[in-house]
Amino acid sequence: MDVVFEYRGQLIDGTIVTIGLALSSLLLSVICGLIGAFMKLSESRILQKIGNLYTTLVRGVPDLVLMMLLFYGGQQLINDFGYWTGLWDYIDINQFISGVFTLGFIFGAYMTETFRGAILAIPKGQIEAATAAGMNPGLIFRRVTWPQMVRFALPSFTNNWLVLIKSTALVSVIGLHDLVWNAFAAGRSVRMLFTFMIAVLIVYLLITATSDFFLRWMDRKYSAGVRRA
Amino acid sequence: MEQERTFLEYLRDVSENSSPLDFYLIYDNIDRFFMGAWITIEITFLSLFLGGLLCIPLAIARAYKTPYLNGPIWCFTYFFRGTPLLVQTYLFYFGLGQFEWVRESFLWGPVLSSAWWCVLIAFTLNTAAYTTEFLRGAIESTPWGEIEASKASGMSPWTRMRRIVLPSSFRRALPAYSNEVIFMVHGSVVASTVTLQDLLGVGRWLNGRYYLAYEGFITAMVFYMCIVFMISKGFKFAENRWLGHLRQRDTSLDEADEPVLIAIR
Numbered sequence: 001m002d003v004v005f006e007y008r009g010q011l012i013d014g015t016i017v018t019i020g021l022a023l024s025s026l027l028l029s030v031i032c033g034l035i036g037a038f039m040k041l042s043e044s045r046i047l048q049k050i051g052n053l054y055t056t057l058v059r060g061v062p063d064l065v066l067m068m069l070l071f072y073g074g075q076q077l078i079n080d081f082g083y084w085t086g087l088w089d090y091i092d093i094n095q096f097i098s099g100v101f102t103l104g105f106i107f108g109a110y111m112t113e114t115f116r117g118a119i120l121a122i123p124k125g126q127i128e129a130a131t132a133a134g135m136n137p138g139l140i141f142r143r144v145t146w147p148q149m150v151r152f153a154l155p156s157f158t159n160n161w162l163v164l165i166k167s168t169a170l171v172s173v174i175g176l177h178d179l180v181w182n183a184f185a186a187g188r189s190v191r192m193l194f195t196f197m198i199a200v201l202i203v204y205l206l207i208t209a210t211s212d213f214f215l216r217w218m219d220r221k222y223s224a225g226v227r228r229a
Numbered sequence: 230m231e232q233e234r235t236f237l238e239y240l241r242d243v244s245e246n247s248s249p250l251d252f253y254l255i256y257d258n259i260d261r262f263f264m265g266a267w268i269t270i271e272i273t274f275l276s277l278f279l280g281g282l283l284c285i286p287l288a289i290a291r292a293y294k295t296p297y298l299n300g301p302i303w304c305f306t307y308f309f310r311g312t313p314l315l316v317q318t319y320l321f322y323f324g325l326g327q328f329e330w331v332r333e334s335f336l337w338g339p340v341l342s343s344a345w346w347c348v349l350i351a352f353t354l355n356t357a358a359y360t361t362e363f364l365r366g367a368i369e370s371t372p373w374g375e376i377e378a379s380k381a382s383g384m385s386p387w388t389r390m391r392r393i394v395l396p397s398s399f400r401r402a403l404p405a406y407s408n409e410v411i412f413m414v415h416g417s418v419v420a421s422t423v424t425l426q427d428l429l430g431v432g433r434w435l436n437g438r439y440y441l442a443y444e445g446f447i448t449a450m451v452f453y454m455c456i457v458f459m460i461s462k463g464f465k466f467a468e469n470r471w472l473g474h475l476r477q478r479d480t481s482l483d484e485a486d487e488p489v490l491i492a493i494r
Contacts, residue, residue, distance in 0.1 A: 059461075060454035062415040065429055069446040076442040162311075169313035173422050180316055184323075194324030201312045201320070208311040
């Protein structure tokens, strides 16, 4: 373990990249999830169809495949499009951006189901009461739907976040210098990959344990005043 | 023969002139994709099978809080559920060679130096960890009345486990298990990072060889979608077959048979 300590700089840098990636994709996935949930719950048949298509696509395709498609294919598509329309010259999609977009897109679909379930769990009478009191849809969302939705969504949200953290490891395959990549490079140079991989596993365990603890605290906070069985 | 030639000519014409994708190239390499699909399916289902066998004793030991076993099994499942499958696979494939005694053991040549075996071991332990936890939940939620009834009819603990507890737990675990199977299919792409030619591996190979951006990945994507679709259909059939007695009578007007996407890890 002394060797791992020598390389701590690289490992810490990698961990920061991993956490940054995870948090950025979480933000994007929440946005995608909210949009998806409202599409699935909307009155319009077309929006419902698009929402269903979204979740079915994500259910059917592994994350690494989408990531590689975006990283290699998306780059070419955007640049071909820019060349064709003359709007932009050359855009470089780096590993971080394609990682954030893919993970955000994929976990957006999981969040869609989470939020949809949470919105459906809110009694309809409350929305009707809010409408009757003269609130507009934005105000209803802010004052009635959102605070309760968070509580209903938290368990499944926690789950999604824990899966997301673990999925960030895949971005090292397309070459992002995250925790796994850095540890792999370091471990290979000193021919001690087992030790370094164990170190990576421990860092991941620490991250998941910390976020588990934190989200439990959030759960308690948001369920204040709710009777528990 | 005539029919096929016209089809091929048509395909070549479309690929060269009007389509951004080179369908002809995909058609030319389709047998490799089927080989890749076979490796994906083989690895996934073999590890699911072995992991399923492994998880039954572990889940029973966890559910009944067996002393000396409960703690270590909890550590095992916590470790494998809290860390990425990719790193676990790296640990086995790249990591084990670090130790002199592993390289000199009799297992090194046939098993531990081959990517296929390392991937199988990592996937099996991973799926065993997840399956143990939700099978434990299912065993613990066995209705107490069923246990009482089996005791009253004089079953020994072993018979009770075999005929009452496990069958009804399996049924209750079935919906969660369908998610686990799909997650294993998704997770099996990790195999392509340690040199195995699974579906994604073939896609990467095709793209690398012909310097393409889309064809290999899009074909792999379509194959994965077909596999997942077939698995979902299979589980829907199984749930109708074995969970029919638990299904709520459908009184709502809107269709609710869309599989719900749940991350189980």
